[in-house]
Amino acid sequence: MRPLQMLASASDAALGGKDFDEVLVNHFCEEFGKKYKLDVKTKPRALVRLYQECEKLKKLMSANSSDLPLNIECFMNDIDVTGKLNRGHFEEMCAGLLAKVEAPLRSVMEQAKLKKEDLYAVEIVGGASRIPAVKERVCKFFGKELSMTLNADEAVARGCALQCAILSPAFKVREFSITDVVPYPISLKWNSAAEEGLSDCEVFPKNHAAPFSKVLTFYRREPFSLEAYYNNPKELPYPDPTIGQFMVQKVVPQANGESSKVKVKVRVNVHGVFSVSSASLVEVLKPTEGEEPMETDLAGKEDESKMQTDQDDQKAQGDGQKDNADKKSETEEMETSEDGKEKNQASSAKKPKVKTKTVELPIENSLRWQLTNDTVNLFVENEGKMIMQDKLEKERNDAKNNVEEYVYDMRDKLHGLLEKFVSESDRDTFSLRLEDTENWLYEDGEDQQKQVYIDKLAELKKLGQPIRERYNEAEERPKAFDELGKHIQQFMKIVEAYKTKEEQYEHLDELEMLKVDKQVNDAMIWMNSKMNAQSKHNLTQEPAVKVREIQAKTKELDSACNPIVLKSKPKVEVPKDEKAEQNGPVNGQEGTEAQPGSPEKGAAGGTAAPESAEGNKLPEMDID
Template sequence: MSVVGFDLGFQSCYVAVARAGGIETIANEYSDRCTPSFVSFGQRNRAIGAAAKSQVVTNCKNTVQGFKRFHGRAFSDPYIQSAKSKLVYDLAQMPSGSTGIKVRLTEEKVFSIEQVTAMLLTKLKETAESALKKPVADCVISVPSYFTDTERRSVIDAAQIAGLNCLRLMNETTAVTLAYGIYKQDLPAPEEKPRTVVFVDLGHSGYQVSVCAFNKGKLKVLATAFDSELGGKDFDDILVSHFCEEFGKKYKLDVKSKPRALVRLYQECEKLKKLMSANSSDLPLNIECFMNDIDVTGTLNRGQFEEMCAGLLAKVEGPLRSVMEQAKLKKEDIYAVEIVGGASRIPAIKERISKFFGKELSTTLNADEAVARGCALQCAILSPAFKVREFSITDVVPYPISLKWNSAAEEGLSDCEVFPKNHAAPFSKVLTFYRKDPFSLEAYYNNPKELPYPSPTIGQFVIQNVVPQASGESSKVKVKVRINVHGVFSVSSASLVEIVKTAEGEEPMETDQAAKEDEVSVGCVYTGCEWIKAGFVTEREIISGKMIMQDKLEKERNDAKNNVEEYVYDMRDKLHGVLEKFVSEADRDAFSLKLEDTENWLYEDGEDQQKQVYIDKLAELKKLGQPIYERYMEAEERPKAFDELGKQIQMYMKIIEAYKTKDEQYEHLDELEVTRVDKQVNDAMVWMNSKMNQQSKQDLTQDPAVRVTEIQAKTKELYSACNPVVSKPKPKVEPPKEEKTENGPVNGKEGTEGQPCSPDKTANEGTEQATAENKLPEMDID
């Protein structure tokens, strides 16, 4: 089972995986752990990530970025209409009313935001599979804490289109708190006062703050606040506007009229912003051939930049104050303030946050990778494949959620707040209604002012199959509402409660009709996002699959073309280098001409051919080039092969010579077998000398007289025939048992009369014999 966390950022993405050694942020094919959130569409295929970002200037109309903020939004949304004018690429309305992205492949095409996000997720999935060497399905994906129900559902659909099973949509700030807390060994015990830490996440397009209470083995998010209109992108916008105005006055250029020039300016302004975070001196901005072949230049320093961004910097304190008020905390209650996110590196922002809390900021977490690592940790906790330290996570509901319905008793609309702001999540509640007929519940956010979304409606839930009691009275209906792990609101179930009549004197008994398999079904119609309907995801999955296949075929076609080009350049160099001696002058000239013709063909008629055409063209070239290359390889390997055979022959000749001189090591060998070995060794030597003579007379431009494979086969044949004979072990000689019994009495009895007994021999052998024969006489030795 895969354990993967995806930080799906506005500008860049990170992938973290759980391994035996812990959590690791993995690199993509460019050896970079950061994958840009870019998707570029070409005539035949797509480029995603770093490859797409490199096309942002050359193919600006078909390279999309920053699309995460359009999730779950209708095309008529004021936010979309406002953002549309600032984009280089085009947005369009989908048939369902949602926002789509218009690009040109072979023809003009509109993709939904879910499809484009799915393309990016597919790329991240491939990166994870490449690192883990196994398929990836289960994952945890991050979303901003301020995402509404509709936006969250849209991200889940995108994951499904990408073939991922999202175990949890995790709020970015919650992922950061988990990455921070799970490794801490010094947290207070569960019964003690918790440690309170504030987390500030300022990314490319959003500003989020959360305050969290830590105890050993658990974390509880107390409150969250945010500003979805404050991020690194907004600082870039101010710089771009400044230089557009400056270049307009200085060079009379209308930068905003040229999308390509605007994209280049954004890139340079982003670099300048990063440089200003490290330097307070005047810094230059230079762009060559910017517009109409004009080189432009400008300068800016940190002080001027902060002055220009005063309005944005003033917005930093709002969420900080809000989160403290919601959690009812004082500044002295805060243990630490941890900052993450790329834009948190801007000195003026750090200064304001530090000043607000009156303490030094903590940067113990990796500002870029903390979210992905937290997601991977959550996935490991949810996975049975890993054993993770017990750690419970309690998140919060970012906006208050209410239900409204038509009330039969009050003859009008009734409503009820089911989940107040900062209520614990995930969480379920059961509501009881008395009804005779089916009825509907409408879920909505009851404080539209703090919602970064035009419609407060979440969805309408129809409770079906409701019938009156047998007596005609209203039935009791229990409705279970839930905020799930994704932060999505739903009516999870509904059931009728039947009153069962009992014998006199006993209380009436309630039974849940669901137990009798008459469970009431709940139909859900999402009025907040009408385009999410049955078949939507399946249809998009099929389209996504086709595009992945098209990309794969295009990659194979390009690889086949590159193989031809590579072979042409490689062989052209080698024909006048290492292969020069192995080809005749006439053949070399003919082959060189063929290579030159192929190179010209590649850049003319062969520029855009089918994969098989390139494969055939390579085979045609190799038909001429392979024999030359083989002659070269034979000449390189042949001396080694002859040397190996010569060593074998010499070794066996020495053994035969030793046998003939009655060497003790080989005297046990069979004479007939040794004679046979002698003959085979002589034959091998004659064969080798003959082939070496033939080869020495052969011209290098001709095929060799003997191939390396033949020599290796001869070596193997000689080894197989001779080695079993010469390596035969000596037979083991065991002294016969009869000798011991005969020697016993000689030494024991007769030896005392007929011959003197050696004291040394008695000492050495007597011990062994005394144990074998107890009747041996004792001897006194002086």
């Protein structure tokens, strides 16, 4: 089975959904100018509204081919405007834009070296992909039915979120094998020592896999510099193609005076950033006995530059992206002459073994867009300030929203849930205050400090909180009285059981139980009086008794009564000699008389043997 080829193509840089919106806006600007004598483009607010309505109209036309209206009330100078358009006329106006659809598709197929039959499916995303004329041209180009299984508006954002999660050390995602590419070709330029000219080489061509590293080999006697640049400035979104200069330092000739072999590693990392990551000098120490060292001079030119490119396995080194590529690294020999032309050279001769030592070389970077440490520190400091500003702004908005939410919430409940708990005059006063606060929020209070909103909310709560508390009291009071009543009934049952001398409570102290009886009667009297007082109280007034008072009374009753009624019954301990007698005869002592001086001996000098459950006397036994 052939591997699945996945190919992504973006539309032309100058072609997108906004371009189609622009066509509609220009059309209606011209129409409104003739029909209503309005110069729309002179009024930014009106122009923004027109863009919004045109975007809605564009989406409606994608699903409907009939004439569709465009109506905007109070558009400019208190004038209502109206217009209409259909899909056929819209496509005629966009003929120039639609002609650009095929060019990027053809380009990406050529760059990927794929044929249309190599593609398994074509998935389209993006807002503009809903336009029937766009879908028709894409479908015609590939000769396949289009797939639209992804959310057209969210696909790019979801892909970016996934890529960020892959790169982030804080998230764990499934293992994906993703090959990114170099969007613009990157070349290196350097001074050639032999003819005192410039040589250059394209190190990473366009669409080269990234991240990727290459090793370049130079033969030099002294420090040299490399200049990296984008070799096709016309494709760049900015005017300067320079990436930066990299000075390889501390390069010295070999001990015999010949040029040293210098290996320079260049890399495009997972973020697409080019760098000269390392450089090393290969110092020849001593050839193996019986063999000659390899001749490194090319064409008799001792100081001529030679470049060798070692292509590393594509992988993300510690950047969070995992790659499952198992292919061995390939080595391509490239010899660069002084005129900059590249020649391929394949050496099949066996190379003699030479003892070498590798010395790391320092690299001085001079990047075109690199910021100084002071500038970076300043940006970091400014970022911290902006983060703090964002935090303060969020807190300010939250405080404002709290006021707005309270106004809406209380205004609705004053004529609903809380209506019975506020007098008519107080309700009118509070409603007026809420209305004034709402108007203030959209006028003078639109942009105030956080503390202003906090103070405004506190003022409103002074009026609203007592009403809400009366409602809460009315909801919770019956539950609290019910709980107190249950505790009173419980203790009353225990007192009654004590008075009837039930065995379970006969061990309790009489004086203490009188205290319990008094506490229960006092609690009953208190509860009845408070319930009677509350029943005569108006709900719009402060309650005669509050829930916390009832709960406190319940706790007081429990604290006074529980230590008395829950007192454990004392255990009756059997004397040791009685326990011994109950154990029966020991070691054949059955029938033996009690020894003189036994503590169990009665006035007649005898000992009474306890009876068994069957009424028989248990045998006596001596106690030592």
